[in-house]
Amino acid sequence: MSQSKKLKNVTVGQVFKTIIWPRRKYLSIGLVLIIISRLAGLVLPGASKYLIDDVIPNGDMTLLKWLILAVAVAIVIQSVTSFALTQILSVEAQHLISQLRAKVQRHIIQLPIRFFDNSKTGELVSRIMTDVEGVRNLVGTGFAQMIGGVLTSLICLVLLIVISPLMTAFVLIPVAVFGVISLKAFGKIRPIFRERGVINAEVTGRLTETLGGVRVIKGFNAEAQEIKIFEAGVTRLFLNVKQSLVTTSFVTSAATLLLGLASTGIMGIGGYLIMNGELTFGDFLAFTLYLGFMIAPIVQMSNIGSQFTEAFAGLDRTEEILNTPLESEDGKRTLELEHIHGDIIFDKVSFAYEPGKDVVKGISFKAPAGSVTALVGTSGSGKTTIAGLAASFLNPDSGTITVDGHDLQTISLQSYRSQLGVVLQDDFLFEGTIRDNILFPRPHATEEQLMQAVKAAHVQEFTDRFEDGLNTLIGERGVKLSGGQRQRIAIARAVLADPRVLILDEATSNLDTESESLIQASLKTLMQGRTTFVIAHRLSTIRQADQILVIEQGRIAEQGRHEALLEKKGRYYELYTYQARI
Numbered sequence: 001m002s003q004s005k006k007l008k009n010v011t012v013g014q015v016f017k018t019i020i021w022p023r024r025k026y027l028s029i030g031l032v033l034i035i036i037s038r039l040a041g042l043v044l045p046g047a048s049k050y051l052i053d054d055v056i057p058n059g060d061m062t063l064l065k066w067l068i069l070a071v072a073v074a075i076v077i078q079s080v081t082s083f084a085l086t087q088i089l090s091v092e093a094q095h096l097i098s099q100l101r102a103k104v105q106r107h108i109i110q111l112p113i114r115f116f117d118n119s120k121t122g123e124l125v126s127r128i129m130t131d132v133e134g135v136r137n138l139v140g141t142g143f144a145q146m147i148g149g150v151l152t153s154l155i156c157l158v159l160l161i162v163i164s165p166l167m168t169a170f171v172l173i174p175v176a177v178f179g180v181i182s183l184k185a186f187g188k189i190r191p192i193f194r195e196r197g198v199i200n201a202e203v204t205g206r207l208t209e210t211l212g213g214v215r216v217i218k219g220f221n222a223e224a225q226e227i228k229i230f231e232a233g234v235t236r237l238f239l240n241v242k243q244s245l246v247t248t249s250f251v252t253s254a255a256t257l258l259l260g261l262a263s264t265g266i267m268g269i270g271g272y273l274i275m276n277g278e279l280t281f282g283d284f285l286a287f288t289l290y291l292g293f294m295i296a297p298i299v300q301m302s303n304i305g306s307q308f309t310e311a312f313a314g315l316d317r318t319e320e321i322l323n324t325p326l327e328s329e330d331g332k333r334t335l336e337l338e339h340i341h342g343d344i345i346f347d348k349v350s351f352a353y354e355p356g357k358d359v360v361k362g363i364s365f366k367a368p369a370g371s372v373t374a375l376v377g378t379s380g381s382g383k384t385t386i387a388g389l390a391a392s393f394l395n396p397d398s399g400t401i402t403v404d405g406h407d408l409q410t411i412s413l414q415s416y417r418s419q420l421g422v423v424l425q426d427d428f429l430f431e432g433t434i435r436d437n438i439l440f441p442r443p444h445a446t447e448e449q450l451m452q453a454v455k456a457a458h459v460q461e462f463t464d465r466f467e468d469g470l471n472t473l474i475g476e477r478g479v480k481l482s483g484g485q486r487q488r489i490a491i492a493r494a495v496l497a498d499p500r501v502l503i504l505d506e507a508t509s510n511l512d513t514e515s516e517s518l519i520q521a522s523l524k525t526l527m528q529g530r531t532t533f534v535i536a537h538r539l540s541t542i543r544q545a546d547q548i549l550v551i552e553q554g555r556i557a558e559q560g561r562h563e564a565l566l567e568k569k570g571r572y573y574e575l576y577t578y579q580a581r582i
């Protein structure tokens with residue numbers, strides 16, 4: 001709710017400039033087709049007048065033939081133009097949707113990590129896939145209907161005035177009342193549509209989490225709770241739709257009522273005028289038919305109006321995302337480093353997720369190029385945050401981090417991250433082959449480079465057992481891998497990427513001895529010659545580290561190598577002996 005309040009309305013002018021104007025070619029062709037189609041549509045009521053006033057009373061067979069020919073041609077024109085219209089405009093609308101989806105995804109993926117910390121995955125999926133869908137109404141057939149409707153109504157209005165100004169005036173009053181009602185109504189439902197986007201995203205977000213975490217849910221027997229939460233979500237969605245339906249159906253009914261009353265009045269006035277000889281039967285029939293043609297689009301407008309309102313509401317939300325600054329949009333990040341040596345220095349670095357609550361408090365240390373810095377400490381002490389700062393995922397609130405003497409905040413993300421590698425606990429593998437997963441950071445690596453990485457990470461030890469080797473599919477449609485196997489793929493990927501700076505979050509899970517020793521060996525190769533920050537859980541890694549930082553509540557409590565720290569019998573000794581006891 002608070003999110004929707006923050007939103008600014010997208011204006012008609014903005015939409016015209018960014019969506020309508022660039023498509024002026026399609027839309028003008030569409031417009032011409034609409035004009036032809038609507039004019040053709042008026043041939044039938046026009047012909048009826050001649051049929052009644054001239055052909056039938058005079059028995060004029062020649063005129064009858066011409067009339068029938070004209071009506072038949074008009075109908076063919078109408079069907080051809082409406083086909084072409086749908087083809088041109090609907091296809092262009094879908095094209096626009098795909099372009100917008102790509103644009104929103106491109107933007108979202110470049111937002112800072114902090115943004116993702118605060119958003120649900122499913123919610124973002126919904127923003128990319130669903131929010132932009134409404135725009136099809138702006139460019140697609142909705143647009144054609146609106147322009148066509150306005151045009152038909154105007155032409156019919158002129159024809160009605162020509163036939164009888166008095167009867168036309170009688171019709172215009174309810175039309176004006178209807179106009180006021182519908183304008184008010186659409187102003188009211190725009191926030192409802194926007195709220196729908198929010199609810200939709202929330203419900204989808206939770207659903208994605210529920211399905212992803214199904215093991216935990218079943219493990220805690222929490223199905224009933226999730227069912228309840230989802231039901232509550234879909235009910236909110238239903239109530240929202242209901243609310244907008246009440247408004248739109250009110251508008252449609254108001255139209256039917258007001259315009260129906262007008263038609264009734266017309267019957268009276270028309271009958272009176274015919275009896276007085278001031279109106280012919282043909283004119284009366286044509287008036288009634290034209291009136292229908294004028295009214296139909298106005299009633300339809302309520303539908304189109306809600307489609308437009310929906311489009312605008314979706315655009316409001318899309319615009320909000322597109323206005324969120326990209327992580328690279330920090331004017332200071334202009335330094336391009338061709339090659340990074342990897343000397344990293346933290347100088348009095350502080351960081352807070354929430355203002356006033358520092359999680360990292362004035363930390364200073366040096367990580368020389370090629371060294372391994374192990375971060376140890378209790379849970380929540382700030383290890384991941386420090387690693388995130390070194391990875392440029394987070395920026396210090398005060399103090400500086402320098403890389404080869406340059407402030408990390410001035411280095412372009414592209415140039416730093418191209419020399420950065422991360423191996424995280426629950427590493428990200430996607431559907432595809434093992435080969436694709438390893439090649440992911442360097443899709444154009446040679447077979448030789450790939451094989452080197454595969455060997456270094458001891459991936460072959462298990463892929464050799466698969467019939468398709470490295471080409472084995474993993475994920476839903478392929479084999480399931482063990483935790484240790486997944487880690488080795490992640491390590492192979494990092495070896496192939498050959499980064500200068502490496503962030504490593506060691507897995508805490510206990511592995512069997514064979515896996516464990518293979519992983520240790522792989523990690524050793526991986527860390528060699530790279531500036532490594534490792535959130536260390538394995539004793540072997542900690543022992544070999546060039547320096548260990550013992551983190552306590554965001555500060556470095558102790559610093560040194562394993563043996564020296566043990567001798568000191570301080571905090572590290574306590575942690576170490578406590579772990580050893582377990």
Ligand SMILES: Nc1ncnc2c1ncn2[C@@H]1O[C@H](COP(=O)(O)OP(=O)(O)OP(=O)(O)O)[C@@H](O)[C@H]1O
Nearest residue numbers: 117353354359377378379380381382383384385386
């Ligand atoms: N995205 C976030 N928003 C707000 N607070 C956060 C966020 N991430 C972490 N914190 C807080 O910052 C503190 C340090 O967290 P951090 O993840 O760095 O600790 P850690 O030492 O890595 O813990 P662990 O070993 O359990 O992973 C914790 O108190 C945590 O609650």
